[in-house]
Structures are given as C-alpha cells and as structure tokens.
Amino acid sequence: LALIAGASIGFVVSRLLAARSPATVESPTPASVDEVSALLTSAVDHLEIGVVVANLSDRIVYRNSAARAFEGTHIGVLVDDQISSIIAEAGTGRSVARVVELQGPPKTWLAIGAEPTPGGGAVATIQDVSERVRIDAMRTDFVTNISHELKTPVGAVAVLAEALIEETEPELIRRLADHLVEEAHRAVRTIDDLLKLSQIESTRPGDSVVSLAAVVQTAVARGRAVDGGRGVEITAFDTADDVLIRGDERQLVSAVGNLVENAVKYSRPGDVVQVRTRVDDNAVEVMVADQGIGIPSRDLDRVFERFYRVDKARSRETGGTGLGLAIVRHVATNHGGEVLVSSQEGEGSTFVLRLPADLVIRAEQLVEEIDTAVAEVEGVAEVEESRDRESGRS
Numbered sequence: 001l002a003l004i005a006g007a008s009i010g011f012v013v014s015r016l017l018a019a020r021s022p023a024t025v026e027s028p029t030p031a032s033v034d035e036v037s038a039l040l041t042s043a044v045d046h047l048e049i050g051v052v053v054a055n056l057s058d059r060i061v062y063r064n065s066a067a068r069a070f071e072g073t074h075i076g077v078l079v080d081d082q083i084s085s086i087i088a089e090a091g092t093g094r095s096v097a098r099v100v101e102l103q104g105p106p107k108t109w110l111a112i113g114a115e116p117t118p119g120g121g122a123v124a125t126i127q128d129v130s131e132r133v134r135i136d137a138m139r140t141d142f143v144t145n146i147s148h149e150l151k152t153p154v155g156a157v158a159v160l161a162e163a164l165i166e167e168t169e170p171e172l173i174r175r176l177a178d179h180l181v182e183e184a185h186r187a188v189r190t191i192d193d194l195l196k197l198s199q200i201e202s203t204r205p206g207d208s209v210v211s212l213a214a215v216v217q218t219a220v221a222r223g224r225a226v227d228g229g230r231g232v233e234i235t236a237f238d239t240a241d242d243v244l245i246r247g248d249e250r251q252l253v254s255a256v257g258n259l260v261e262n263a264v265k266y267s268r269p270g271d272v273v274q275v276r277t278r279v280d281d282n283a284v285e286v287m288v289a290d291q292g293i294g295i296p297s298r299d300l301d302r303v304f305e306r307f308y309r310v311d312k313a314r315s316r317e318t319g320g321t322g323l324g325l326a327i328v329r330h331v332a333t334n335h336g337g338e339v340l341v342s343s344q345e346g347e348g349s350t351f352v353l354r355l356p357a358d359l360v361i362r363a364e365q366l367v368e369e370i371d372t373a374v375a376e377v378e379g380v381a382e383v384e385e386s387r388d389r390e391s392g393r394s
Contacts, residue, residue: 004320012130013168025289045247050126052089058121062345067126068143078102083124084110090114091123099129109133123222140305146194147334189307193323196254197306205334209361212243215252216275216286223260223273232267236275243279245334245359255331255339260323266349283337283357289350303341328353 033198033279041062044051050067054060060083082100089096097113107385114124159348160180166172181251216236223234256275271291295303308320325339328351335343336356341350363388 028318043070048127052124052126053086053117054121054124056120058084058087058091075102075108077112079112083126086112086114087122087124090116090124091120092162092276099133142278146190146307150187150190153183153190156183157187174295191254193327197327197330199322200251200254200330200334205251205331207246208249209326210247210249210252212230212244212284212286213238213279214246215249215256218253218350219256219260220275222257223264226261226264230269232264232269232271234264234273234275243277243284244361245284245354245355246361248331249360251331251334254269255328255353257289258328259286259288259353262324262350263349264293264311265289268293271348279357279360281357284355284360286353287350288352289348291348294345294347295341295349296345297343300304300341300343304339 045064047064048066050070051062051064052060052067053062054130059195070079078100082098086096086098088369093116095115097111097112100110100112102108102110108128109130109132112124112128112129114122116122160176164173164176164180167176176255216238220236223232227234260275261278267273267290274287274289276285276287276289278287295310299308302308303310304325306326309322326341332353332355336359337354340352340354341349
C-alpha cells in the first residue's frame with residue numbers, strides 16, 4: 001500500500017510538472033506561470049511524503065520539506081544513495097518501487113518509488129513505513145501465537161475426550177475428566193483475555209470519577225482469591241487521603257488486578273506482596289512489589305508482549321495466558337501513562353503503573369462538577385413541573 005501511495009503521488013507530481021510546460025498551457029502569461037509554480041511548490045512542500053525531482057541529467061533540482069528533513073543525518077546519506085539509484089532506473093522510462101530496510105538505530109523501513117516525467121527526468125517519493133511494518137509483523141505474530149495458544153488446549157481436550165470414550169475404570173475416568181475441565185478452562189481464559197485486550201485496544205477509555213483506593217482494594221481481593229491458601233501475604237499502603245482520578249474504572253481495575261495476580265502467582269508460599277499508591281505533582285503511581293522468583297534481565301524488554309512467557313512451565317502451572325501484562329500496558333497507554341518494571345532474578349519484581357497527574361480530580365473540581373450536575377437535575381425538574389402545570393390547565 002505504501003509503495004502504491006508513493007508511486008501514485010509520484011505519478012500525480014510528474015503529470016503536474018508536465019502540465020506546467022508552456023506547450024500544454026493556453027496562452028500562458030509570466031504571472032500565471034509563476035502563480036501555478038508557487039501553488040504547486042507549496043502543495044508538494046506540505047506533503048508528509050518526501051518528494052524529490054530530478055532533471056533529464058538525473059541531477060536533483062528540488063526536494064520538499066519532508067525530503068529535506070533527511071539532510072545531514074546518517075539515514076540521509078543512505079537515502080541519497082537509494083534515491084540516486086532509483087532515479088537512474090526511472091530515467092529509462094519505467095516506474096520503480098522498493099522498500100528499503102535501514103538498520104539504524106532505530107531500525108527504519110522506507111518505501112521509495114520513482115516515476116519518469118514526460119519531458120525527461122524523474123520524480124521520487126520517500127515514505128517512512130516503519131510503524132506499518134511493525135504493525136504487520138505484530139499482526140502476523142499475533143495470528144501465529146493465537147493459533148498455537150488455542151491449538152494446544154483444544155487438542156488436549158480432543159485427546160482426553162477420546163480417552164474417556166474407551167475408559168471404564170472410575171478413578172481414571174475422574175482424573176481424565178479433571179484434566180479435560182482444566183484444558184477447557186485454559187482455552188476459555190485465553191479467549192476471555194483476548195476479547196478483553198481487543199476491547200481495550202479498540203475503544204476509548206471511559207471518563208468517570210474513579211477512586212484509586214477502591215481500585216487497589218478490588219485488585220487485592222483478586223490477588224487473595226488467586227493465592228488459594230498458599231499463604232502469600234498481600235499488603236496495601238494507601239495515601240493518607242483517597243485519590244480520585246478521571247479514567248476508566250473497569251480498565252484500571254483490570255490493570256492493577258493483573259499486576260497483583262501476577263505478583264501472587266510468581267511468589268513462594270509465605271512471601272509478601274506490597275501494593276503502594278503515590279501521588280505527586282508529576283504523576284499518580286500504583287506500585288506492586290513482590291519477593292518472588294524475579295525476571296531475568298534478558299526478558300525485561302519483552303514481558304509486555306502478547307503471549308510472551310518468561311517461564312512457560314510455570315505459566316502453565318499457574319494458569320496464565322501470557323496476555324495479562326499486555327493488557328496492563330494498553331490500559332496505561334489509553335490513560336496517557338506507562339508501566340515500568342524492575343526485577344532481580346531470585347529476589348522479586350516491582351511493577352509501577354504510572355499515570356499523568358492531570359488525571360487527578362481536585363476537591364474544588366469535584367465540588368464544581370457536583371454543583372453543575374445538581375443544577376442540571378433541578379433544571380430538568382423545573383421543566384417537567386412546568387409541563388405538568390400546562391397540562392393541568394388544558
């Protein structure tokens with residue numbers, strides 16, 4: 001698509017250049033030619049795609065703002081080499097298009113195309129398609145991963161069901177049935193988390209008044225339910241006053257709940273999980289710290305990826321889907337924040353959900369909103385009362 005878009009723009013520019021030729025303009029005046037030239041230059045200069053124009057000798061005679069932005073950079077040198085090559089090819093009278101991968105850092109993909117102009121020369125276009133390439137790669141990985149993640153439990157269900165058909169021993173039937181239920185629940189958890197993640201990614205967060213203390217309390221309750229009597233202690237340290245923020249309560253409960261559940265799942269019996277909230281002029285933070293098995297440093301950059309598991313055997317044992325931290329990251333992004341992680345293998349991990357301070361609702365704001373809401377309700381009541389009086393008269 002990027003190549004098509006770039007080639008299309010190149011073709012349009014080449015046609016416009018042809019249209020500027022005196023041979024194709026009826027009785028041009030110097031003023032009209034200059035005016036058309038200025039309009040054309042201004043239009044092309046405002047394109048997000050880089051445009052480079054070369055004359056019949058393949059010498060570059062024009063670059064728009066987007067193309068000039070590469071000048072003086074390491075990438076610019078590589079781009080110039082590609083532009084020279086592609087313009088020379090276009091000079092033979094054929095359209096050229098390619099995607100160039102530049103190692104960086106950061107790694108960048110550019111869609112570069114060129115169209116020959118009718119009077120000789122060529123128009124080249126440059127478009128940064130790095131984000132599109134990354135999204136396509138993520139989409140491919142997602143399809144591959146979800147196929148694998150659902151294939152495993154569904155395949156296990158089929159095998160266990162077949163074994164049950166032939167089995168007659170009651171004790172073995174019970175064990176097979178237990179495994180069958182476990183695998184079915186695993187598939188359901190994966191689908192539920194996928195639907196939750198998809199909803200968070202595709203919808204704007206709600207705009208309601210959320211009690212941060214209530215979010216933490218709900219998350220702690222979820223963590224205690226997950227513990228299942230293993231003796232992991234969960235302690236919450238709140239700020240002195242309840243903090244009210246503007247956001248999506250369901251998403252925030254899901255994010256903090258996932259952090260607490262993960263902390264409990266990867267803790268040893270008797271370990272302590274701490275949940276702390278902190279508010280300052282810059283941010284609102286919810287910190288979840290555990291004394292569990294920790295995360296190897298090589299995995300820290302990938303723990304927020306879909307289906308990424310540090311310890312696959314442990315994740316299977318705890319019933320994890322590999323989507324919990326991906327959900328946390330998207331909730332943080334939806335609220336204009338971020339999620340940070342630090343960990344020491346064998347000593348524990350600390351996750352911090354960090355949200356912008358401007359989400360905090362000050363007391364005076366809350367009073368003002370309540371007064372506005374009350375006034376609106378009273379206004380509606382007065383209108384209804386007036387209507388009732390009018391109806392009585394008639």
